[in-house]
Amino acid sequence: MGRVRHTVLGLGVAVALAMLAYLVIDVEASWSYALDLRSRQLAALVVVGAAIGASSLVFQTIAGSRILTPGVMGFDALYVFIQTVIVFTLGPTALQLMGIPERFLLNTGLLALFGLILFRWLFRAHSRNLFVLVLVGIVIGALFSSLATLASRMLSPDDYLTLQTVLFASFNTVNLQLLLVTAAVTSVGLVALVPMLRSLDVVDLGRDAALGLGLDYHRAVTRALLLVTLLVATATALVGPMLFLGLLVANLTRQVVPTHRHTILVPAAAAVGVICTVGGQLIVTHVFALNTTLSVIVNLVGGLYFLLLLLKAVRL
Amino acid sequence: MITVRDLSHAYHPSSKVLDDIGIDLPPGQVTALVGANGAGKSTLLSAIARLLTPTSGQVCLDGMDVATADPSQVAQRLAVLRQDNRISARLSVIDLVRFGRFPYSRGRLRPEDHAIVEQCLEYVALGDLRDRFLDELSGGQRQRAFIAMVLAQDTEYVLLDEPLNNLDLVHSAATMQLLRRAADELGRTVVLVLHDINVAAAYGDRIVGMRDGRVVVDGPPEQVMTPPALADIFGMQIAVHEVHGTFVALHWSGHSAPSAPSAPTPVEWAL
Numbered sequence: 001m002g003r004v005r006h007t008v009l010g011l012g013v014a015v016a017l018a019m020l021a022y023l024v025i026d027v028e029a030s031w032s033y034a035l036d037l038r039s040r041q042l043a044a045l046v047v048v049g050a051a052i053g054a055s056s057l058v059f060q061t062i063a064g065s066r067i068l069t070p071g072v073m074g075f076d077a078l079y080v081f082i083q084t085v086i087v088f089t090l091g092p093t094a095l096q097l098m099g100i101p102e103r104f105l106l107n108t109g110l111l112a113l114f115g116l117i118l119f120r121w122l123f124r125a126h127s128r129n130l131f132v133l134v135l136v137g138i139v140i141g142a143l144f145s146s147l148a149t150l151a152s153r154m155l156s157p158d159d160y161l162t163l164q165t166v167l168f169a170s171f172n173t174v175n176l177q178l179l180l181v182t183a184a185v186t187s188v189g190l191v192a193l194v195p196m197l198r199s200l201d202v203v204d205l206g207r208d209a210a211l212g213l214g215l216d217y218h219r220a221v222t223r224a225l226l227l228v229t230l231l232v233a234t235a236t237a238l239v240g241p242m243l244f245l246g247l248l249v250a251n252l253t254r255q256v257v258p259t260h261r262h263t264i265l266v267p268a269a270a271a272v273g274v275i276c277t278v279g280g281q282l283i284v285t286h287v288f289a290l291n292t293t294l295s296v297i298v299n300l301v302g303g304l305y306f307l308l309l310l311l312k313a314v315r316l
Numbered sequence: 317m318i319t320v321r322d323l324s325h326a327y328h329p330s331s332k333v334l335d336d337i338g339i340d341l342p343p344g345q346v347t348a349l350v351g352a353n354g355a356g357k358s359t360l361l362s363a364i365a366r367l368l369t370p371t372s373g374q375v376c377l378d379g380m381d382v383a384t385a386d387p388s389q390v391a392q393r394l395a396v397l398r399q400d401n402r403i404s405a406r407l408s409v410i411d412l413v414r415f416g417r418f419p420y421s422r423g424r425l426r427p428e429d430h431a432i433v434e435q436c437l438e439y440v441a442l443g444d445l446r447d448r449f450l451d452e453l454s455g456g457q458r459q460r461a462f463i464a465m466v467l468a469q470d471t472e473y474v475l476l477d478e479p480l481n482n483l484d485l486v487h488s489a490a491t492m493q494l495l496r497r498a499a500d501e502l503g504r505t506v507v508l509v510l511h512d513i514n515v516a517a518a519y520g521d522r523i524v525g526m527r528d529g530r531v532v533v534d535g536p537p538e539q540v541m542t543p544p545a546l547a548d549i550f551g552m553q554i555a556v557h558e559v560h561g562t563f564v565a566l567h568w569s570g571h572s573a574p575s576a577p578s579a580p581t582p583v584e585w586a587l
Contacts (some may be wrong), residue, residue, distance in 0.1 A: 064404055065404065066404065198422060198423030198424070199422075201405075201415075201423060202415065202418055202423070204403070204404065204405045204497060205403055205405070206401075206403065206404075207367075207447065208362075208367050208396070208398045208580070209398070209403075209415075211367050211387070211402070212365060212367070212391065212395060212396040212397070212398075213415060213418040213419055213469070214387040214388035214389075214391025214392070214418065215418070216387050219394070226327075228392065231585065249416070260405035260406065260407055260411060297441055302365040310318075316534075
């Protein structure tokens, strides 16, 4: 227990340091301008990191596998698909006329709805066969990407440009109104997870053991999945898809914090998520001088890590 | 008392895995479910433990229907251990046993819960290994850890699906003795699926023989350990010897020509 406590403390310190560093490193022009802009970016990074971290860890527990996260199961491809379909059917002008909160609600609502249908169907149809699930996730991802490509081919060049700006994960241009809505929804989602954390310990034992211990497994999993979908949908709608962020964060958390207790794991995953997004953006800004984006870095590192995990799982 | 009434289950509409089963399991016995692969033993056990919703029929536990009763009320009276216990979380022995208290504590263990966990660890002789991780244990130790969890659930009924799977004969014997002691000393009612008819005869008070989704034989070992009854269950000729008061089925001795269970051919009794 001592080691776990120290790790959690360490994570807290690391979060604080990363946030501080993000605010104060290399301020050249006016401090008030820099702080205003940076605190806004920082808030977005924190919201996304915490939401993706916590939700991916919970998703892993529900899926009973360390390789499955919403991103791997095709959630990000679904986002791209939905965006394309919205631009395709409503047209870019309709999107621009819509207020930002409305657009966000539409995005999140559709994502959450389809995500929930997708996940429920996946878990029902293929129960717990890991490799079938990974395969299905890849196929679903490919399907949605191809559909999105098809739809984008039929867009006019102007519409296509509008689409591109919505699609790429970006922390540089975060709308304040949007940020407030996202922060509120994410906080509600995270707080709603708290009463479920002890049940999740039991969910981790598998369906049969959980039922045997008197957990209403179906209800517990549905509720948790609902919140996970909401959190991922919100974060994705704010900054765009980052396929492997969840995988990276959730697995790092389980390695760093050696416990099975979700009362510790889930907050720790949120912290690790914040460290990854804030730290990653620091590297993007100061090492790569903004020549690349956070999603590229996350996908590069996360993708390699995913390969490594797959290879290890095959050996098991 | 567990009462099973008109229980049928079909994974596919064409073939019934359980076919109209009615059976009573009164408290205070060790009951072994035996039968060939696919006879429906594990499905019956799962249906009793409400891990599976049967196509039709009802399972009552002390008068309450397990399908509709409050899950934690059921979990305080009936514990179940499946044969495939692969857990993705890395748990220590004591972590696992503490889960047995979940139906009472919902994850917040009280002092009395900790006391029961300690007793159960000692009961299965894993006190010294409490902080070991499950993946560091041998198969027999692992099985004992899971049994400790089930005992910590402090239920009248303990259901086990092939608890001897993957255990060698030393650990099989130790596991069966442990379960027999739990029945005799702790008053638990044990219902278990067993592959080995001889283990069932040696440790069971009652043997329920299943074939093709039906209960074909039901009685104490001396009644079931006869060539006609075994032919009903397994569809093959099995010689039975009595050795020091225990019946031993020689299912490996070569009299294995399959026969129709409905019309047993003349049986070759052992000398």
